[in-house]
Amino acid sequence: xxxxxEILQSYNTTRDALRMAQRVVQQNIPGAxxxxxSFFGQTVQENESRxxxxxxxxDTTVVLSLVAAFERLLRNHVMQELDQQLTCANEVxxxxxxxxxxxxxxxxxxxxLVAVFVTVxxxxxxxxxxxxxxxxxxxxxxxxKSVPEAPSTNVIPVYAHRILSDFLRSAGVI
Amino acid sequence: xxxxxIAVSDSLAQDxxxxxxxxxxxxxxxDEIPNATAKAEWDKQVDxxxxxxxxxALRDSFAGESTKTFAPVELEPHYDQHLRERxxxxxxxxxxxxxxxxxxxxxxxxxxxxxxxVQPPVLIDEYEVRLNEELxxxxxxxxxxxxxxxxxxxxxxxxxxxxxAQGRVDIVGPTDRRILVDDGQAWQIVTDDFQRYSLPLxxxxxxxxxxxxxx
Numbered sequence: 001x002x003x004x005x006e007i008l009q010s011y012n013t014t015r016d017a018l019r020m021a022q023r024v025v026q027q028n029i030p031g032a033x034x035x036x037x038s039f040f041g042q043t044v045q046e047n048e049s050r051x052x053x054x055x056x057x058x059d060t061t062v063v064l065s066l067v068a069a070f071e072r073l074l075r076n077h078v079m080q081e082l083d084q085q086l087t088c089a090n091e092v093x094x095x096x097x098x099x100x101x102x103x104x105x106x107x108x109x110x111x112x113l114v115a116v117f118v119t120v121x122x123x124x125x126x127x128x129x130x131x132x133x134x135x136x137x138x139x140x141x142x143x144x145k146s147v148p149e150a151p152s153t154n155v156i157p158v159y160a161h162r163i164l165s166d167f168l169r170s171a172g173v174i
Numbered sequence: 175x176x177x178x179x180i181a182v183s184d185s186l187a188q189d190x191x192x193x194x195x196x197x198x199x200x201x202x203x204x205d206e207i208p209n210a211t212a213k214a215e216w217d218k219q220v221d222x223x224x225x226x227x228x229x230x231a232l233r234d235s236f237a238g239e240s241t242k243t244f245a246p247v248e249l250e251p252h253y254d255q256h257l258r259e260r261x262x263x264x265x266x267x268x269x270x271x272x273x274x275x276x277x278x279x280x281x282x283x284x285x286x287x288x289x290x291x292v293q294p295p296v297l298i299d300e301y302e303v304r305l306n307e308e309l310x311x312x313x314x315x316x317x318x319x320x321x322x323x324x325x326x327x328x329x330x331x332x333x334x335x336x337x338x339a340q341g342r343v344d345i346v347g348p349t350d351r352r353i354l355v356d357d358g359q360a361w362q363i364v365t366d367d368f369q370r371y372s373l374p375l376x377x378x379x380x381x382x383x384x385x386x387x388x389x
Contacts, residue, residue, distance in 0.1 A: 153333075159338040
């Protein structure tokens with residue numbers, strides 16, 4: 001089971017719900033929109049615009065979720081590898097292992113964590129780094145002026161899932 | 175052969191100091207833009223604080239283009255390496271835009287062929303849209319409008335720098351959209367099936383998508 005599947009499945013469900021909402025708005029189905037919905041009393045154009053914005057927001061935040069899960073899986077995998085490799089014959093060994101595991105939490109994902117997995121093709125590692133760059137842009141508030149600039153690449157959610165899954169498979173994580 | 179045609183806009187030409195500055199760096203442009211069909215034009219703008227900015231627009235005969243903004247200080251000899259790196263980036267981006275335009279033109283040619291016999295018939299119009307990406311700055315790409323009766327869909331280029339692909343074009347209908355990606359070999363249509371991700375785009379797949387979006 002690929003843990004990223006669940007995230008993309010939820011994304012697909014939410015996106016379908018937005019599509020259905022768009023049809024409801026456009027076809028003005030009687031009774032479908034009540035005063036308990038934010039669409040109530042708005043023009044079709046206004047509601048379409050809101051749904052479009054929501055879709056764009058969904059497309060970026062799903063990449064954030066995918067990269068967050070990817071990062072956790074990689075860190076856990078490195079820690080498991082360390083547990084297997086480092087002996088624990090005495091207190092000092094245990095202390096070293098604990099400290100090294102602690103340090104892994106502070107490895108920078110794009111520079112350190114992804115770079116460890118040299119068995120993954122350089123192309124996929126590069127794409128995973130681009131995904132992390134995109135995630136950082138989203139996570140740090142993409143609309144705010146204090147955020148330096150947009151990443152140089154566009155990310156398609158389904159392709160984010162493919163690339164990160166390819167990485168995890170090549171790295172032996174899943 | 176390097177770039178031969180380096181021009182200065184009328185508004186920049188009125189500023190002697192900045193004109194002299196950009197002219198003094200022409201040799202760097204010629205070094206870093208090894209492309210005889212390329213044309214460069216320097217322009218001047220002013221930022222929100224009233225400071226002058228230099229705009230460099232590169233174009234070539236293959237419809238490639240790249241436009242970037244420079245602070246005048248970036249053209250001073252002290253920043254020679256920095257300027258060269260930015261120019262190399264612009265040259266690469268200009269080539270990429272031209273190549274993508276050709277790939278998109280090929281896609282549109284296929285689409286016209288696929289829709290030539292479709293029933294009920296559709297009307298196709300082509301127009302230009304402006305995109306803006308980090309690596310190239312603003313550039314133009316063609317888009318299509320496909321109409322059947324009072325319903326229409328747009329075939330719109332979205333980006334040419336895409337992680338895992340060479341470009342993205344969306345087919346946007348009234349209530350939904352489909353994503354096409356250029357994988358470097360051929361155009362693919364992105365699916366919801368994350369075991370497969372995409373399917374090769376052909377006449378049948380495209381017609382199905384169009385009929386669904388126009389329904």
